Amino acid sequence: MKRFKLPLHLLFSLIFSITFLYNCTENEETIIQEVEQPEEAEPVTLNNDVNDFVWAGLNEVYLWQQDVPDLADDKFETFDEYYTFLNGYNTPESLFDDLLYQKDVVDRFSYIVDDYIELENSFQGTSNSNGLDFGLVRLSGSNDIFGYVRYVANDSDAASKDIKRGDFFLSVDGQQLTINNYVDLLFGSNNTYTLGMAEINNNTIAENGKTVELTKTEFTENPILLNNVIESNGIKIGYLMYNSFVANFDKQLNTAVGELKSNGITELVLDLRYNPGGSVSSAIYLSSMITGQFNGEIFSKEKWNDKYQAYFEANNPEFLINRFSNKLSDDTVINSLNLNKVYILTTESSASASELVINCLRPYIDVVQIGTNTTGKYTASVTLYDSPNFGREEANPDHTYALQPLVLKSANKNGETDYFEGLTPDYTITYDSGSGQTSEGENLVDLGILGDINEPFLAKAISLITGVTSKLNYKKPTMGVEVKALADTKDFTPLGKGMYKNVKLNIKL
Known part of the structure; x- marks a missing residue:
């Protein structure tokens, strides 16, 4: 535990108690009686050091820190209270989400990652990608969705394949895309997948028999x-x-x-x-x-x-x-x-x-x-690392979490x-x-x-x-089908729809 500080009134009480005991020992007439002392409770131990990092980082610099009661500077009076609070969360992610100010309503964009190497790469334009940028839309009244290609990144795997802006796809590896499976199929661990291409005719979308195989690699996209x-x-x-x-x-x-x-x-x-x-x-x-x-x-x-x-x-x-x-x-x-x-x-x-x-x-x-x-x-x-000043240097070597x-x-x-x-x-x-x-x-x-x-x-x-x-x-054709936008490729990069600033938090408040 590195960062939590006792409130001043407790520090003063502690100093007073030490002084009082010292004065008593100096008084030769002090009568010391043997009194059975109650057993002291075992101090609470912290289950996960990352939880401490999450709370301390948000308490330090979060935009809405003053609006979140659990992030107040005087929220905890003792280490036991603090540790008990942190131990109430099984994962750093759940703690982080619970400390955000009106998550997904006011704060729609703060996030936590468990691999800051991947995050840093995304800031440099590097990610695990095949270079295909697409949007996903949901068919009206259905759980089925389809993708449409927005653009193909230059010099990427997709740029070498028969796929272009305006193409549609309905399936991945033979499975129809749905609201329940699209994340795993398109953004899961499978670096190579095959898209089942489709066409829109007479207000309906259907596969056309064409397939395109794409492979993700570590790719730096020129913006x-x-x-x-x-x-x-x-x-x-x-x-x-x-x-x-x-x-x-x-x-x-x-x-x-x-x-x-x-x-x-x-x-x-x-x-x-x-x-x-x-x-x-x-x-x-x-x-x-x-x-x-x-x-x-x-x-x-x-x-x-x-x-x-x-x-x-x-x-x-x-x-x-x-x-x-x-x-x-x-x-x-x-x-x-x-x-x-x-x-x-x-x-x-x-x-x-x-x-x-x-x-x-x-x-x-x-x-x-x-x-x-x-x-x-x-x-x-800003990116916060688990270090004394939240910078990249001296980051805790036991994990790669970052806020x-x-x-x-x-x-x-x-x-x-x-x-x-x-x-x-x-x-x-x-x-x-x-x-x-x-x-x-x-x-x-x-x-x-x-x-x-x-x-x-x-x-x-x-x-x-x-x-x-x-x-x-x-002649401009009509849309043909009613759709609702669901997501796009960039929603699944570590950066997402983010704006970041490089700044060193070495200020002592």
Whole structure:
């Protein structure tokens, strides 16, 4: 037990008792009588040291620490009380979940992992993956679900197979996907599986007899999927599809933007529709690349829990401010486009750092958001390890648990935050569903080719830029089936829809 401290009034009582006993022994007239003393109860022992780490980490820096009674600084008066409380939980995961503030209602994004090596790899864009990014939807009134391919990562196993964006699959290894088995079949321990492909015809989906075998390996995905220049009506438009804010790729991102700049683009379409977030610093760098004229000005402001907020405001208020930059962390000069307007494509899968870019650019330039509402995550987390200062060094060698709790919420220059329902687009993309109703988002039967001028989301951006509506060379089909979104590939990575900040918690409060 390393971290729990006795309350001050108990410490004072202990000091008084020791002093009193000492004075009595000095008094020769003190009469000591033999009195039968009651047996002292055996002290409570801690069953799992990881539980201590979980409580101490959340008590230290959790964003809503002051709102969770069981995380109060004065919650426990004795070690026995503390240990008894921790021993009431059989696993660190159950303790962690029970200490969260309104889990899945207010706090939807804090999590615990039992393998921080895997977590660290995910921050670098590395995971056990075949490179297929897909969404899963549920058929109306049924437990059966099907998958649709959103994109195929460059240089991946899937990129070498006969599978592409817009394809559907209904089964894995011959088993129909259902609400009860899809996690095990698609995200279980089986690194190689075979997808049973499908087609939608006459408002129904059925397998078409085609199969595709895919194999997962340790794969590092380049988040820059596409970086093209589109010329339309005499205007040079940059199109950048960026699928995760990964700090290891900041230099490649800077190079990609530099290529757009050297090609003389005057407009930029930034595609974040499948970007779940990532590094805060990468979000600042990307925003600085889009602009450039606001170097040193406030990008975002942070709000921590009551303890840390008071400390920072009193001792280091600049810590709470993130500013636009003209250099990367290694002093590489940022390639800035100096734009006054940017077009950003979003869906409900656009989260965290993606939303940070939109919200924090809006006070400075015209951000035209196209698509559907974003996820609604304005909070960021840090990684806590089981060490004296919660850092990676001196981490407990007996386990690889780590915490990824939300520790701050971000606001833009004007203090705008708390977009719990997501950021609302200026232009909503809709399509006609099979029931005759108008639905929002991507039409799964008409996803289009990413980067193609006729792809619905990009086509809308180009029409806004040029003032000319694209003439599609095919008839848009209807959805054909009513579906409900269930999950997507990135929900099952350690990072998930997360935004994280690298910070050393060496503050003594």
